[in-house]
Amino acid sequence: MEHQENLTAYVAAFVAELVNTGVRDVVISPGSRSTPIAMVMAEHPDLRVHIHIDERSAAFFALGIAKSLRKPVAVLCTSGTAAANYYPAIIEAYYSRVPLIVLTADRPHELRDAGAPQAIDQIHLFGKHVKWFVEMAPPEKTDEMIRYARSVCARAAAIALRSPSGPVHLNFPFREPLVPNIGKEDLFDLNVRPDGYVSVETGKLALSEEKYEELAGILSRSDKGIIVCGPLDDEFFAENITKLASALNFPILADPLSQLRSGKHSKDFIIDAYDTFLRNSDCKKALKPDIIIRFGAMPVSKALSNFIKENIDIPQFVIDGGAGWRDPAAAAYMIHCNETEFCKSIAKYVEKKNQHPFLDKWLEINDLTKTKLSKINETEELSEGKLIYQLSDLIPDGATLFVGNSMPIRDLDTFFHVTDKSIRIMANRGANGIDGIISTAIGAASVLQPLYLIVGDLTFFHDLNGLLAVKLYNINIKILLVNNNGGGIFSFLPQASEPKNFELLFGTPIDLNFEHAVRMYNGKFDKITSWDQFKSSFLKNMDNCGLSVMEISTARDRNVLEHRELWNYVSREISNKLNGVS
Numbered sequence: 001m002e003h004q005e006n007l008t009a010y011v012a013a014f015v016a017e018l019v020n021t022g023v024r025d026v027v028i029s030p031g032s033r034s035t036p037i038a039m040v041m042a043e044h045p046d047l048r049v050h051i052h053i054d055e056r057s058a059a060f061f062a063l064g065i066a067k068s069l070r071k072p073v074a075v076l077c078t079s080g081t082a083a084a085n086y087y088p089a090i091i092e093a094y095y096s097r098v099p100l101i102v103l104t105a106d107r108p109h110e111l112r113d114a115g116a117p118q119a120i121d122q123i124h125l126f127g128k129h130v131k132w133f134v135e136m137a138p139p140e141k142t143d144e145m146i147r148y149a150r151s152v153c154a155r156a157a158a159i160a161l162r163s164p165s166g167p168v169h170l171n172f173p174f175r176e177p178l179v180p181n182i183g184k185e186d187l188f189d190l191n192v193r194p195d196g197y198v199s200v201e202t203g204k205l206a207l208s209e210e211k212y213e214e215l216a217g218i219l220s221r222s223d224k225g226i227i228v229c230g231p232l233d234d235e236f237f238a239e240n241i242t243k244l245a246s247a248l249n250f251p252i253l254a255d256p257l258s259q260l261r262s263g264k265h266s267k268d269f270i271i272d273a274y275d276t277f278l279r280n281s282d283c284k285k286a287l288k289p290d291i292i293i294r295f296g297a298m299p300v301s302k303a304l305s306n307f308i309k310e311n312i313d314i315p316q317f318v319i320d321g322g323a324g325w326r327d328p329a330a331a332a333y334m335i336h337c338n339e340t341e342f343c344k345s346i347a348k349y350v351e352k353k354n355q356h357p358f359l360d361k362w363l364e365i366n367d368l369t370k371t372k373l374s375k376i377n378e379t380e381e382l383s384e385g386k387l388i389y390q391l392s393d394l395i396p397d398g399a400t401l402f403v404g405n406s407m408p409i410r411d412l413d414t415f416f417h418v419t420d421k422s423i424r425i426m427a428n429r430g431a432n433g434i435d436g437i438i439s440t441a442i443g444a445a446s447v448l449q450p451l452y453l454i455v456g457d458l459t460f461f462h463d464l465n466g467l468l469a470v471k472l473y474n475i476n477i478k479i480l481l482v483n484n485n486g487g488g489i490f491s492f493l494p495q496a497s498e499p500k501n502f503e504l505l506f507g508t509p510i511d512l513n514f515e516h517a518v519r520m521y522n523g524k525f526d527k528i529t530s531w532d533q534f535k536s537s538f539l540k541n542m543d544n545c546g547l548s549v550m551e552i553s554t555a556r557d558r559n560v561l562e563h564r565e566l567w568n569y570v571s572r573e574i575s576n577k578l579n580g581v582s
């Protein structure tokens, strides 16, 4: 009895504190050792408990919720390989700076490394991919230990959220019997601190006014500055960076995940076709900047990363509110300061300049590139590039677009251009995995509606288990499945020029009929055969509930040729323009 009281009070204190930190969603995978926390969580009136059987999908599902809410989400599983299955999502959360509170149940110390079943070494299981690890003390009901459980919880949530956000891991040793007394009336009534719950205040990184003034002076003196915005998720950034750019007269090269290509803010200075024109060397010469300011993670575009690397002779400022080191070119002057605060504070000291020909040149080439790229719309056949144009036309204002890795995110970079519609664009670009995309998108769809996901066939296959959440929780998601029967991206890489074993090692066709899988989860499946049908299917699915999948079949070899021909054509047109050939 005393054991059960200790267990119940300690776990209930932890769960009550978790709710106090603002956590509302917990994703639980079934198991025995995690019984005390699972049963207590299910009792809490303010927690939404989501069940996911497969821990790999469960953790990605939680990641999707946390990304959407910009708030920590907790995941809970039993001991053993269950916990290990969290690893890919934890890595993604770490690198993409998403707050997750990972709770694993464990055998008590006397049963570790002693042949007990389902016991693995869970200490520091996720290595350097979590911001904090705690091996929790075994449950006790003393005031001191209740305060301990609550402090660790509050601290874990604060660390997960503090910039750069990320995952934390708490490992709980539990002795049998594992069933808590959830019948207790005052289960969450834990009045052991005079000040109520634990509170943590965290500030944002900032510079001194003198430093802002000095930096504003440097930037104001430059006539050929550019701003590069990579993946960044801050609601107030768009408005402030666009104001700063217009004061400085600098173009903004906006990655699709910078959230700057769509929305109600000004897009006058936004450059969205650089991935195409920065492949052209005449263009790179004509557009050489004298200063670069970077925000966010490294952009998706390789052409842009190369451009950054090729310009290490000029000053490059990297502004990072998470105090990281996002500088693969090893060229940066690091500024650890909240991005939005930086824009606001610098703008105060910049005197508005007259428009400069350098900015006009960027805007002109960007426009020309977009006009020429749209030639792809003339094709009658199903095409991966044209699909992005069709999607950006049809996607409703206010929707979220989740984009799979491999070609979908690259095609989005090339073909998704500025729009006044507000479209939140999400992806897993922390570690660029093709695992867990379905689950992350479904997690996001449980918060943000409507949500569209565009993925390749191998990515879709990789996380089929993730579809279970749609069925269990009636979540609405519309999936555009680009089926080129294998890894289309590899046709763009140098190994494609060596046909021997290319299909075996890289093309990897899997010849699956995905309709069966979709139907297994009660989804609707449309096989698209023409653009007209795509449009009608897209519009019809807008009002559909649950899972709907539109499969667009394309050919990998034709896809690579189409992209190359288009890039070459645009490149020739740009060179002609720059060299004055009409």
Ligand SMILES: Cc1ncc(C[n+]2csc(CCOP(=O)(O)OP(=O)(O)O)c2C)c(N)n1
Pocket (backbone or CB within 6 Å): 405, 406, 407, 408, 432, 433, 434, 435, 455, 456, 457, 458, 459, 460, 484, 486, 487, 488, 489, 490
């Ligand atoms: C977990 C994981 N395994 C392997 C890879 C390597 N990889 C990158 S893209 C890709 C192929 C993806 O194919 P698909 O989803 O069909 O997209 P496509 O390339 O056809 O656009 C692979 C295997 C990865 N990024 N992540």
Ligand SMILES: [Mg+2]
Pocket (backbone or CB within 6 Å): 456, 457, 458, 482, 483, 484, 485, 486, 487, 488
């Ligand atoms: Mg594919």
